[in-house]
Amino acid sequence: MKILDIKDLSIEFKSKAGMVHAVQNVNLWLNEGEILGVAGESGCGKTTTTLAIPRLLPKNAVITGGEILFNGEDLAAKSEKEMEAIRWKDIAVVFQGAMNALNPLKTIGNQMMEPILLHEEGVSKAEAEARVKELLEQVGIAGHRFNNYPHEFSGGMKQRVMIAMALVCRPKIIIADEPVTALDVMIQAQILELLKKLTKEYKLSMIMISHDLSVLSELCDRMAIMYAGRVVEFGDAKDVFKNPKHEYTDKLIHSLPDISGDRVFTGGIPGYPPSLIEPPAHCPFYDRCERRDDSCLGDFNFTEITPGHWTGCIHHR
Amino acid sequence: MTDNIIEIKDLHVTFEVRKKLTKKEKEAGIGNAVRAVDGVDLEFRRGEIMAVVGESGCGKTTLGKSILQLNRPSSGSIVYNGRDMGSLSKSELKELRSKLQMVFQDPYESLNPRQNVYQTLMEPLKIHRKDMPQEEKDKLIYDMMEKVGLKPVDIMSQRYPHHLSGGQRQRLAIAATMILKPEFVVADEPVSMLDVSIRAEIVRLLLDLQKSNDITYMFITHDLSLAWVLADRIAVFYLGKLMELGPADQVVHQSAHPYTSALVSVIPKVETEADDKKHVLEGETPSPLDMPEGCRFHTRCWYYKENGCPSVCREKQPELVDFGEGHCAACHFAKEVKELSK
Ligand SMILES: Nc1ncnc2c1ncn2[C@@H]1O[C@H](COP(=O)(O)OP(=O)(O)O)[C@@H](O)[C@H]1O
Ligand SMILES: Nc1ncnc2c1ncn2[C@@H]1O[C@H](COP(=O)(O)OP(=O)(O)O)[C@@H](O)[C@H]1O
Ligand code: SF4
Ligand SMILES: [Mg+2]
Ligand SMILES: [Mg+2]
Numbered sequence: 001m002k003i004l005d006i007k008d009l010s011i012e013f014k015s016k017a018g019m020v021h022a023v024q025n026v027n028l029w030l031n032e033g034e035i036l037g038v039a040g041e042s043g044c045g046k047t048t049t050t051l052a053i054p055r056l057l058p059k060n061a062v063i064t065g066g067e068i069l070f071n072g073e074d075l076a077a078k079s080e081k082e083m084e085a086i087r088w089k090d091i092a093v094v095f096q097g098a099m100n101a102l103n104p105l106k107t108i109g110n111q112m113m114e115p116i117l118l119h120e121e122g123v124s125k126a127e128a129e130a131r132v133k134e135l136l137e138q139v140g141i142a143g144h145r146f147n148n149y150p151h152e153f154s155g156g157m158k159q160r161v162m163i164a165m166a167l168v169c170r171p172k173i174i175i176a177d178e179p180v181t182a183l184d185v186m187i188q189a190q191i192l193e194l195l196k197k198l199t200k201e202y203k204l205s206m207i208m209i210s211h212d213l214s215v216l217s218e219l220c221d222r223m224a225i226m227y228a229g230r231v232v233e234f235g236d237a238k239d240v241f242k243n244p245k246h247e248y249t250d251k252l253i254h255s256l257p258d259i260s261g262d263r264v265f266t267g268g269i270p271g272y273p274p275s276l277i278e279p280p281a282h283c284p285f286y287d288r289c290e291r292r293d294d295s296c297l298g299d300f301n302f303t304e305i306t307p308g309h310w311t312g313c314i315h316h317r
Numbered sequence: 318m319t320d321n322i323i324e325i326k327d328l329h330v331t332f333e334v335r336k337k338l339t340k341k342e343k344e345a346g347i348g349n350a351v352r353a354v355d356g357v358d359l360e361f362r363r364g365e366i367m368a369v370v371g372e373s374g375c376g377k378t379t380l381g382k383s384i385l386q387l388n389r390p391s392s393g394s395i396v397y398n399g400r401d402m403g404s405l406s407k408s409e410l411k412e413l414r415s416k417l418q419m420v421f422q423d424p425y426e427s428l429n430p431r432q433n434v435y436q437t438l439m440e441p442l443k444i445h446r447k448d449m450p451q452e453e454k455d456k457l458i459y460d461m462m463e464k465v466g467l468k469p470v471d472i473m474s475q476r477y478p479h480h481l482s483g484g485q486r487q488r489l490a491i492a493a494t495m496i497l498k499p500e501f502v503v504a505d506e507p508v509s510m511l512d513v514s515i516r517a518e519i520v521r522l523l524l525d526l527q528k529s530n531d532i533t534y535m536f537i538t539h540d541l542s543l544a545w546v547l548a549d550r551i552a553v554f555y556l557g558k559l560m561e562l563g564p565a566d567q568v569v570h571q572s573a574h575p576y577t578s579a580l581v582s583v584i585p586k587v588e589t590e591a592d593d594k595k596h597v598l599e600g601e602t603p604s605p606l607d608m609p610e611g612c613r614f615h616t617r618c619w620y621y622k623e624n625g626c627p628s629v630c631r632e633k634q635p636e637l638v639d640f641g642e643g644h645c646a647a648c649h650f651a652k653e654v655k656e657l658s659k
Pocket of ligand 4: 046047048095177
């Protein structure tokens, strides 16, 4: 069942150089209890798309079209006040790089209790503390570290704290933005296992963002591949990895070294994405694509190729 | 005869950290000395790519800097082209600096923000190519910019580092490293701060430069699968010590050290098979101020835990077990582990 359904979402930023079309007619959904991976290179619109869901966008952002259906209600049409009731309690975010933004002057415990005390009326401090300590244990940190300060934690531990903090108001959906980027490989593996365990135990639905496709390959049920503000491919994760339909997805997957394959270095994808100030109406990957011909110059058309597997590439394979 | 460009023998690099120890810490045997590189033997064959792999803090950067004489070893020796670097005179060392270069993880570390691209590339020539005519220097600079893809050269040469993208900055840092035609380059996680889409192109650039200039690389990375595609040999480090060394394929597909096999097992795969066992190590690397006794890996070793915690692992530092063909591992149970990996 779809817990979240994003339809034709478009978001623009006001900037001196003009409107930045950061998200263009994006379609994707999240099924209850599933993990959706969102991949694509920096600047392609992953953060903007997903932060639109709890409406935590920067001030200069405008949602110019589309719907964000959560349990059938359009979040894009809700008032700020209505959204406040939804943030943390229904939809919580582990922000990109947030583990480095913990307040150095406050204990971990006090920072973790804040969302509860702010968003849940009638919860006492003692109850909040008990809940936070339990969650710390759940993410593999001894409860007595409640009174420690951020500098007493390693990077991996801080990320565990951020994940626990997203869970304090018992949300249904977690958005984890680059949760393992810049962590050591073994710590990455630990955090990925933790996220998998928590989604099961707390019956969470999760959107996980990464610029590195390989970290999503094992964990996700469904995948969205973004390029220059558009979702260019969406489908069952295994299906997307094994039968990529869009040339960009194909190139992205094959640029990852595969230790069960041949020991050859394939290299990257030469070129750059188009400007988002005047983005093309056709497939944004056109300039860098080896499959392209004049028929690619028609309007970008996101279609379902096989059941549940969508792409905007007309020369899909 | 193997032609080694560099031979490291029993190298130790220790940092004293100024930290007041509590009585409790003293009693627990915690010291003030970080043994960043703790007895390493390693040679580099001329023209090879040696990948150095391991988690942060295991001493990769320190090892690289020691080879470049940017760190003072506490003991041991580094021999370059047959000469002990510890015995060289100042002028000999200066000459040597142009032959041994380093590409840093964060290009900001090595780039001067007040110098534009042209000035950045001129700097090493001013120091090491004093007698070269100006025209020749200019030609060298513009050729190098073409090679690393900083184009169009007339516009890019006037740009300052803060006007360059992350990828372009790393291209500049690489150009500055390569302009003196070094023989040996330490590439210290040159792509880990870059977006995945840019990584492959920078790696491609480093490989192209290596081929055309016959460079020996020490390629530091924490990405074992990248090490496997790039390198001739892989050296795996843990807490300042070499755990495993060998041809890339053997280290990855026939790992003889439990640490290596754990690193291999956590490489994400799309298709997981039933017999794929992940060894996600618990906890984090212990502090180098409080090194475990015996095998320094035993506190996190899966083989140790799954095999009744043999006392030898706690009591005796393992020697390197040699499997021939240059494959060796420092584990009391290396043979057994290698069998399991096959
Ligand atoms: N506050 C902002 N003002 C103007 N442009 C922005 C702002 N935030 C993001 N952008 C632009 O929107 C695009 C998408 O950004 P983002 O969603 O952060 O991408 P990602 O998360 O995939 O790296 C980028 O081109 C970025 O430069
Ligand atoms: N200048 C220094 N002073 C004190 N300790 C240092 C210094 N440089 C490195 N170290 C320590 O030495 C160990 C190895 O560091 P490093 O070589 O940077 O590891 P890596 O590059 O593998 O991450 C770490 O514990 C680090 O904290
Ligand atoms: S010597 Fe023992 S503890 Fe060390 S790696 Fe081998 S099995 Fe593990
Ligand atoms: Mg982002
Ligand atoms: Mg380092």
